[in-house]
Amino acid sequence: MKLQIFATIGDERVPxxxxxxxxxPYAVAMTPVTRMPVTWLFGRDLLRAGLDGPVGKGDVCVTSGLLTVIVLLRNGGQSSPLIFDRSEMENLVQLLDKLVPFGKERIDWSKASDLFPGIELADTVEGGA
Incomplete structure (x- = not known):
């Protein structure tokens, strides 16, 4: 399944x-559409938990405020914050939970087309992980 929302990176708005x-079923792949896109694979529970407060200790950390959710990506000595609209991130987390309820990661893919008409199902991450 592939979904797209927008984030602010620096002073640019990017999909x-x-x-x-x-x-x-425990992970989500996130790819900012930039000049040199990189795919980040991390536990989808980080997105859900990040709506309630700061989480993450490694390359991906998530925190939120009243109107925004910040996903901080770190690689070596560099970091890049992606700032999302909180309501869009909440909608994304709700869609993930509808497809595969948190805590019940056995996937019934037969429901996917009913829940998300027009959504593309993927066996692998495009461009590697």
């Missing part, structure tokens, strides 16, 4: 693709 992978 960010989120893919849910059949092979890993």
């Amino acid at each position: 960010v693709n989120f893919r849910y992978l059949k092979a890993d």
Whole structure:
């Protein structure tokens, strides 16, 4: 399944693709659509928990305020904050939960087309992970 919402990176507004992978029901792949897109694979529970407060200790950290959710991506000594509209991130988390309820990661892919008409299902992450 692939969904797209927008984030602010620096002073640019960019689309960010989120893919849910059949092979890993606990993870989500996130790819900011930039000049050199990189896909980040991390636990989808970070997005949900990040709506309530700061989470993450590694390369991906999530925190939120009243109107925004910030996903901080770190690689080596560099970091890049992606600032999302909170309501869009809440909608994304709700869609992920409808497809595969948190805590019940056994996926019934037969429901996907009914829940999300027109959504593309993916077996792998495009461009690698």
